[in-house]
Amino acid sequence: MPFGNTHNQAKLKFSSEQEYPDLSKHNNHMAKVLTPAIYERLRSKETPSGFTLDDVIQTGVDNPGHPFIMTVGCVAGDEETYEVFKELLDPVIEARHGGYKPTDKHKTDLNSGNLKGGDDLDPDYVLSSRVRTGRSIRGFCLPPHCSRGERRAVEKLSVEALASLSGDLKGKYYALKNMTDAEQQQLIDDHFLFDKPVSPLLLASGMARDWPDGRGIWHNDNKTFLVWVNEEDHLRVISMQKGGNMKEVFDRFCTGLTKIETLFKERGHAFMWNEHLGYVLTCPSNLGTGLRAGVHVKLPNMSKNAKFEEVLTKLRLQKRGTGGVDTAAVGGVFDISNADRIGFSEVELVQMVVDGVKLLVEMEKRLEKGQSIDDLMPAQK
């Protein structure tokens, strides 16, 4: 926060041992990586905007985690956080992203023409297709740390850029604090509206401060391309539609993103990006592509099969309920998406989803007919 733990100088009067958090009951990546020695070395540092180690880890201290679900437990307050606190964040990133090393380079590929297939997922099973990512505007602090002035500046820039989109991307911005009841209901019915976060994981990091100031939703007239402003990240960009034409969704996603990036550049602003971490976002779990490409798919038989989890793991896919993260599946319909974010390009990740979902649907059809799926078992990707 532009305040929060920034009375760091006062804190340095106390010894490192006196300040060290009690992480004995904790199960998150931060708690597994942090040691008194690391804490001692990093506690006197701060980023140029004043974000400190305690700011980074507060959410992980306040939320011990769950025995089954390993949360990240730290956030960035600005682009420099990942540099200044790399001694903590590099191992967290490595643990969260399957061994991604501090020396690894991440490739970005938003050329949707490189995707093979993806336009023929069976709509009897695949109910909807969606691709989302996030973007941060270089030079501004991230949601846990930004002041009201900065957040409003991010909103203003984003709204101006989005207002220049044309054709099938032409759309309108709805500021959360100015929305009429009718607009609000429409956005809820369209499944577009985001609300003030209630998850303690998010609240503890300070990203919900001053709600709903500076927050809003933009979407195109066709309701297939949507941007969230100042929720968990500066921007969340979403392309979605009913049915199984993931290729069309991804085409629109890439076109829209590229146009938005150009519009920002014309106004003298770039997205936060570097060779090692790819696109820089608030949560280390979203680094790299920040991309989650997924479908809502009917798999009532497959999901009851003993091999379901194994197949997902081999395909590098993840299942969620249809309400999104941490929800349960309803009526055999699952949200299936890529498990990875970094170390693979956008095209590679969407390809995994397209190929993987195709296979899952084939398996579902076999099981419907009472046939075996053994010959369809994939190798580890």
Add this chain to the structure above:
Amino acid sequence: MANSFTRMITGRNTAVLMAMGAGTLATTFLLSDNNAAAERRRFYPPSADYPDLRKHNNCMAAALSPTIYAHLRDKATPNNWTLDQCIQTGVDNPGHPFIKTVGMVAGDEESYEVFAELFDPVIKDRHNGYDPRTMKHPTDLEASKITSGMFDERYVLSSRVRTGRSIRGLSLPPACTRSERREVERVVVTALSGLKGDLAGRYYSLGEMTDTEQQQLIDEHFLFDKPVSPLLTAAGMARDWPDARGIWHNNGKNFLIWINEEDHTRIISMEKGGNMKRVFERFCRGLKQVEHLIQERGWEFMWNERLGYILTCPSNLGTGLRAGVHIRLPLLSKDPRFKKILENLRLQKRGTGGVDTAATGDTVDISNLDRLGKSEVELVQLVVDGVNYLIECEKRLERGQDIKIPSPISQFRK
């Protein structure tokens, strides 16, 4: 440990300096930070950061103006606590049309000085016209002065007095570091271990209690849990939960202390039945002994002439005292004049679950409305006289007799 000892000395020296300088303005610091952060602030003048309070109904939103914000935004207390940190809870919680919350907190004792331009009008609004710039707050913990402090137990089920105390030299719960919070715990628990006789007791750390101990404390209605109210969480006082939080109570289970919840300490004296005088007597005795025990080690409570005892929320300044009873008033509580009678007696009703709960059956919680500008003895006597009056009304209604609305008790605001 060497560091704790040094800290203790610093605390004592600071305490002595503060005591000598009572009533004078604390030194104001400008935010001492590096060039990049300073440049960032120049790029965003106060007007760019001014909160949108158009939908807000709290004391902070009513008192804040762009001018005040511009004067105070770049100031900080010696601990580097800022105005934005004080008001965050009020910005995040617009309030309710019927309930006017305070909307700001202090991060340390100096907050009330450095940000007086905003705190003073908020205090005046919340405390019925009490003007910290011109008035003095009286402190009186002589329980022997209470008269008629034994209630009719056919009506009064239980009696309770609570207040809070802050340890001078350590930041308050919204701002404190983990070390400071642990220091508060250490200082207070050490002092409490010196209590004897009917006040002797034991400490249960929240993080270390066994399941059995936890259940016992829940059954006794002693256990406090991590705050869920967004009013409290937005102020940052739940950070690092449950580190350095705990409950102490005496063996008799009628004197209880909460450590590091919303304030450094909350002190509670309670018992079943209507002996409010005894409850208050134990309250005063316990408070004085705890104060003496911390003073022996060079610590003090935060207190000054203008604001009395300093606590996190401006609503608890002065005495920080809430003296109340759980009382059955089946007829009176349904009488249309009940609200006005309470208002004139400067009393408040709550449900039996405490603030913002509903009454169960005919039992209500009745306590003093005021905290600042009247002494502890005055407030408890007011509750005693008021509750006795309510009981009289109930008895008259039982007998089919009429009741009168009493004349309003005087306060500062005309």
